[in-house]
Amino acid sequence: MTSTSALSKQYEPTEVEARWIRYWIENGFFHSDETSPTVPFSITLPPPNVTGSLHIGHALGSTMQDILIRWKRMQGFNAMWMPGIDHASIAVHVLLEKDIKRRENKTRFDLGRDEFMARAWKWKERSGNRISEQEKLMGFSLDWARERFTMDEGSNRAVREAFVQLYEEGLIFRAKRMINWDPVSETVVSDLEVDTAEENGSLWSIKYPIVGAKNGEAIIVATTRPETMLGDTAVAVHAKDERYLEFHGKEIELPLTGRRIPIVPIDIMREGKVWPDPAFGSGAVKVTPAHDPNDYEVSQIANLPILEVIDRTGKMAGEIPTKYIGMTVETARKAVLADLEAAELLVETKPYKVPRGRSQRSGAVIEPMLMEQWWVKAKPLADKALAAVEQGKTKFVPEHHTKTFMHWMTNIQDWCISRQLWWGHQIPAYYCENGHVTVAREAPTACKECNSAALKQDEDILDTWFSSGLWPFSTLGWPDKTKALRTFYPNDVLVTAPDIIFFWVARMMMMGLHFMKKVPFKTVYLTSTVTDENGKKMSKTKGNVIDPLDVVNGATLEVLLDRVDVERPPDIDGVKKQLKKHMPKGIEAMGSDALRFALAALNTGGSYIKLSIDRVAIYRNFINKLWNASRFALMNFDGYDPERFEAQINAPSGRAALGVPERWLLARLQATSGDVQASLEAFRFADAANAIWHFIYDDLCDWYIEIAKPHLRQSDDLVQDPQKAAYRHIVQGVLASTLETTMRLLHPFAPFVTEEIWQKLPKPQQLPESLMITVFPRADEGWRDPAAEGEIKVLQDVVTACRMLRQTYNVPPKQHVDVELRTSDDSQRRTLETFHDFMQKIASVRATITGAGAGSAAGSAKAIVSSTLEVVMPLGGLIDPTAEKARLAKEIEKSKKEISNIETKLAKPEFIARAPEDEVEKQRSRLVEEQAMVQRLTEALHTVESAR
């Protein structure tokens, strides 16, 4: 019945973890059934990009999700956690293209679309499998049977359906507008995919001669991009700028081109400021409508022509002097400047901070261009999302993220969804030779306008976030009305990183509300960002990356360095140097549980979690502590009968037989369960983790196990003394059942070690076969026990006081000194008598318990525990009277300061009048207590003094 199999002194996670993953999956414990009548609880895992492997950010988010899903599953919910992978269109493109360039020196155009797609699929297979392996190693209880991919058949169908519906409703349209062009990847990117930063550049002032002006009059314009002058179609001045009134309606002789362009008066407000700003530079602005979003807007207002002079590859083109055609933007800039200089038209060059947009993925400088693209009309969709959040249908945790979401949604722009890439969902629009467009779910055989059969599908694909936006319902079978969809939509929680609120959360809200008429999730929990211990973002080039799997399994420095050679980042030597600096000894294996618990315990809800291997080691130690406490217990369960104990504890008479320490421990356990429950309800993961931590370290290990030890010992008198034998059984039972409950409490955080221990614990037969399908502990008020807590508190205080005195006076550890425990309180006296033996053992003292009024021997040290309790330690010549005086004086000082504070407070009539009555009463009793303390301490001080 009980196993006392020898366990190793140190917990060895690697073998244990592999075993339980297999066991859980093979038994189908992760799988949910949509036809189950129980209340559903669902979470969709943010699908990791197929480009990557699991990084520490995933580990954090997924661990929190697994904690929630395991917790709810154990509470009897029909818990479903949806796994999947995202095709990550542009991210794959950039990486794959780089790879092909490096290995074969070819572009994607050299390979062709079919070959490129084949390679991307191969990549997906390899990378996707690796990600799911990693997720399994972390113990994530994902419902693997439901696993999906954003480019699988179901998702493709959902994408086409959504596109067609939105098109038919007029919410998807095609239009020529200003877009962000990435000339390296040769595709549009959305505003969100552009990172704008100030870079060092110049501001050049150029002289634009006025047509027909006497003595060479000219207008000076300032620009950061002189090459775009080739596409200028006007010069704008503020309509009320007096300097230029006389030039309204006149023309400029545009240098280098021979074209004439008008001078136009403009008076508009932009972001609350007048434009053009007469105070900036000369107050005149060159206008290039085709290559500047600002200028495009002006051209629409002033009805100016548009001249495109840059092509898709970022080279000069169009109606410009032939010498510039084919030059890159950079080269053209130099050439234009040189030519202007030669013509004596370049007036000034000064250094200037230029805001420059770069493609998040390729790093290319973004070229604003005018192009025909597909768009989603965002406003009507966003309005529904705004309303839903306002009505509290979706809540953000932490709450302050709500504002970010609302602000962006309120100012939302139309969403450009077409991309000139290959890896993704091809747009279901078909063109005939007459230029008609047919949008359809299945490839049409004829144009719906002219019936032409010569149809060609749009070459473009959709933004990767289009399919992601449908993910919460496309994964459940939409557009079919499936049972899974009815059961698990909306999800209860979405856990994700704050940096994709706009990319993803916003799109899911819009799409979910539009197609499902319901929000996709009730709560959005936004995770912190994991950084290194110095608060620096983790990056491969800095060598400060913590790879979750290295933490779990360990890695030598050699392995880490070899990996750099395989990955080949730009600065291999630099990365290696950083690695050697940060992780000179490699990484010790910590196990999944340690990493998971660390992530939970450090997740206090701030913006950052500063993580280092050393910090994970703290929680590895915790897991080991638990392992050893369990090991101790398992060594002491001989003769224990769990069924008998179960029957006993459930009967009033049995409960009455519990000792004070048992009642105390069970009270603490139920309080801890309550804390964990409340904390998880509020997404306070760190509070939940720490409540368990303190229960295990302080209550269970430091006190209960120590108290229990003498009673667990096998000895001959157990046979003779049935009462002792019976109590031993109770102690075994309380220890076993407390450990069993603790495993259930801790299981969502540290699933492996808890399952391993739980399986070995002696426990009643009717429990399920696995810890993960047991019932999560609930706080049971029936076990509250203030009386027992009071008694144990006295015990703890007395023991601590004895230890303090011993250590203050350097009593040799082996020497059992005499102490007098003096109390004026009868119940305290009884408590001390009960724990007499235990106290003597744990504090290494020989204790005499006395009542009030006894005098102290000269030369004794005294610790005042409370107004009714003191510990006297006569030490003969051992104590140093000076040190004892100083110690007591310090305590008196502290109490006197308190007394003075309280007296001041109580002396104020306003306090008595306005503060709540119980507060006043509390202060009064505190005053009495402190005064008694000072009296005791002062007496002690006199005793020491008289000993001189």
Place this chain on the structure above:
RNA sequence: GGGCGAAUAGCUCAGCGGAAGAGCGCCGCUUUUACACAGCGGUGGCCGCAGGUUCGAACCCUGCUUCGCCUACCA
């Protein structure tokens, strides 16, 4: 430029209206029928600065300072 957040022990962070807390570190002591990945004892705070509200402020309000993030089409 606009917005959001943070400042509490040497470090990392809880606490958010009624006695300043934890973990780590640091200083001692200890190998004792679980655990040295341990135990025991101790040290350590103008709760960023200045005002205000309140009987009472680390906590609420207003400024300021310093750090972080997002976000923005000033030539």
